[in-house]
Amino acid sequence: MQTLSLVDFINALGDEKAATMFGVKPRTIQSWRRAERMPRTRDIPLLIERSGGRLTHASFFAPVHEHVA
Numbered sequence: 001m002q003t004l005s006l007v008d009f010i011n012a013l014g015d016e017k018a019a020t021m022f023g024v025k026p027r028t029i030q031s032w033r034r035a036e037r038m039p040r041t042r043d044i045p046l047l048i049e050r051s052g053g054r055l056t057h058a059s060f061f062a063p064v065h066e067h068v069a
Contacts, residue, residue, distance in 0.1 A: 003054065003055065003056045003058065003059060004054055004055065004059060005059050006032060006038075006039075006047075006055060006059050006060055007032070007033055007035065009051060009054060009055055009059065010029055010032060010033045011033065015029045015030055015033065021050050021051070022047055022050055023050075038060065039060065044057065044060055047060075
């Protein structure tokens with residue numbers, strides 16, 4: 001299974017589905033997708049788990065300039 005960046009994962013899943021999966025508001029997902037904010041460090045292991053392994057620790061530290069449109 002390919003590991004995705006957080007931004008790519010959200011883009012593939014969609015804001016609403018990602019919000020439901022991660023248990024956050026869609027506005028939170030939008031801010032993560034736009035790289036305005038990032039998940040709290042303490043929440044990253046839970047997000048990795050909820051992604052079914054498609055996200056890894058590296059997913060949260062990909063260079064932002066590659067993903068911002």
